[in-house]
Amino acid sequence: MKTRSTLTYLALALLLPMSAAESRADIVPTSQDRHVRAVGDAYDNFGASDSELDTASIAGYGVFTDNVAATGSLPDAFGTGTAIQSSSIFPTHILASGSSSANSESYFDDNYGLSDGRSYVEVTFDLTAASGYTITGEMGGFDDGFGQLSLRDDQNFYYVTYETPYNGSDILNFSGALPVGTYTLVITANSSAYADPYEFRYGFSEFIDVLFALDAATGIPGGAAQTLTVAPNPTRGGTTISHGFTPSSSFSFAVYDIRGRLVRDFSHVAARRIEWNGRDESGRPVSPGTYFLKLANGGENALRKITILR
Structure with missing residues (x-):
């Protein structure tokens, strides 16, 4: 049994x-x-x-x-x-x-x-x-x-x-x-x-x-923490990620799987609007499932869940 x-x-x-x-x-x-x-x-x-x-x-x-x-x-x-x-x-x-x-x-x-x-x-x-x-x-x-x-x-x-x-x-x-x-x-x-x-x-x-x-929005002009968006979500392929932060020297912006492993790092991207094609750092399509988008900017933080469908 x-x-x-x-x-x-x-x-x-x-x-x-x-x-x-x-x-x-x-x-x-x-x-x-x-x-x-x-x-x-x-x-x-x-x-x-x-x-x-x-x-x-x-x-x-x-x-x-x-x-x-x-x-x-x-x-x-x-x-x-x-x-x-x-x-x-x-x-x-x-x-x-x-x-x-x-x-x-x-x-x-x-x-x-x-x-x-x-x-x-x-x-x-x-x-x-x-x-x-x-x-x-x-x-x-x-x-x-x-x-x-x-x-x-x-x-x-x-x-x-x-x-x-x-x-x-x-x-x-x-x-x-x-x-x-x-x-x-x-x-x-x-x-x-x-x-x-x-x-x-x-x-x-x-x-x-x-x-x-x-609360990450307190003290951030324009409530930047509230502007972290992912659309479409769920998605069967790519998705658009937008945020309202002005990156600091400690800016971190990346996608992780549910076990906390890095999937895709966007920390080096200056743009506030990013097109993610649903691929990892090696260019391979990620498996269907749940992923987490984490943004940290000094003491300001935001977290969003992304669901990938196939």
Whole structure:
């Protein structure tokens, strides 16, 4: 028997100032905790297992990237676990990506397989001005894989709490207001698999480009961050990308796939209107699917999703 569990989500969180007269809020991180764990286990009367764990904590701004894997193997049973976590904390935004997978298989009555993968990032930060917030995106979970997202204050009042449904998906749409205070954002991808004899199980969970950002439009003449557009979208071929930014020395403008890999870099292009032909840096047509257009210009940021059809 074979089962598969899958979780994917993209969440975009924007903090919008309460009024133009107020100063823009800043994220002032007090801690960033990142945990990546993988377990591979296969056993009969004697057993064989392997595990790997990586955790890190930092106060202030920082960037983390880690990948762990573990395999436990016997002649008739095995288990593997993998987990990836990357997270970046900046004054204007928090960006996290991660995934976990578990694969377990056994063949005979006295052999069993067990595996697990878990990835989470937890960021505690101070908000320097009252702000509105929205969280949008999509989450889905199947069988063993599931994800969680929460936002709470230092009194453990939860502004957002969400867990993916099993065998289903949801479009996220949270909004509200945050006073000045201390908050904790937690994003988790979790999977596990257990195999009885003659049974195969596979679990996979993933979160891609979870972005929690302060309002990029504040202080930008003409609301330039709001002028990042992609049309047509979805597209079966090329599309036109337009933006309203005046590039700075730190200007970055590129297309990425859902695993965060660079597909096409437009950072060197001075024009504010770009025709993308749906090809990567090597000139090959990209595969159908979801891609993300990221623009960063000093402390100003914008993100758009592009869907390629065939």
